[in-house]
Amino acid sequence: MADDVRLDKWLWAARFFKTRQLAKDAIEGGKVHYNGARSKVSKKVEIGATLTIRQGYAEKVVTVIGLSDTRGEASIAQTLYNETTDSIEKREHETMLRKLNKATLPNPTKPNKKERRQIMSFKHQQDSGD
Numbered sequence: 001m002a003d004d005v006r007l008d009k010w011l012w013a014a015r016f017f018k019t020r021q022l023a024k025d026a027i028e029g030g031k032v033h034y035n036g037a038r039s040k041v042s043k044k045v046e047i048g049a050t051l052t053i054r055q056g057y058a059e060k061v062v063t064v065i066g067l068s069d070t071r072g073e074a075s076i077a078q079t080l081y082n083e084t085t086d087s088i089e090k091r092e093h094e095t096m097l098r099k100l101n102k103a104t105l106p107n108p109t110k111p112n113k114k115e116r117r118q119i120m121s122f123k124h125q126q127d128s129g130d
Contacts, residue, residue: 005067007034007043013068015077016053016060031055051081057094061087 005013008023011032017023024041026032033052034043049064066080111119 003067005045005069006041007032007039007045008041009069010045010064010067010080011051011053013071013077014080015071015074016055026053026055057098058091059087060091 007027008020011017011023011026012020017026023032027039027041030038031054033039034045035050036052045064045067047064047067051062051064053060053062061084062081063084064080065082068076068080071077
């Protein structure tokens with residue numbers, strides 16, 4: 001455990017990102033907010049701080065409860081933070097909505113030769129019928 005931990009190192013140690021470079025890129029890209037504001041990579045993390053981390057579709061809001069600058073086991077990394085209940089509920093709700101939306105999408109496969117001929121025939125009938 002360390003007293004002075006940079007934000008990029010903490011995110012890497014807490015296993016939010018696979019490498020420190022990915023953590024640095026996310027911070028610089030505005031995907032990580034420290035206490036509600038954008039911050040620099042070298043920002044010193046303090047216990048009790050609130051981090052908003054956006055990864056893909058998911059946005060996690062976590063509270064820092066431990067400091068570490070070394071990457072260890074996942075079970076140890078999970079002891080460095082607590083995700084808020086609102087954040088968990090919101091992520092689960094958004095995941096469910098994405099799954100439902102994906103279920104309502106049409107089949108993404110291209111039409112085969114027979115189906116293409118039927119489409120062309122239908123379009124030709126529509127054009128000549130007007």
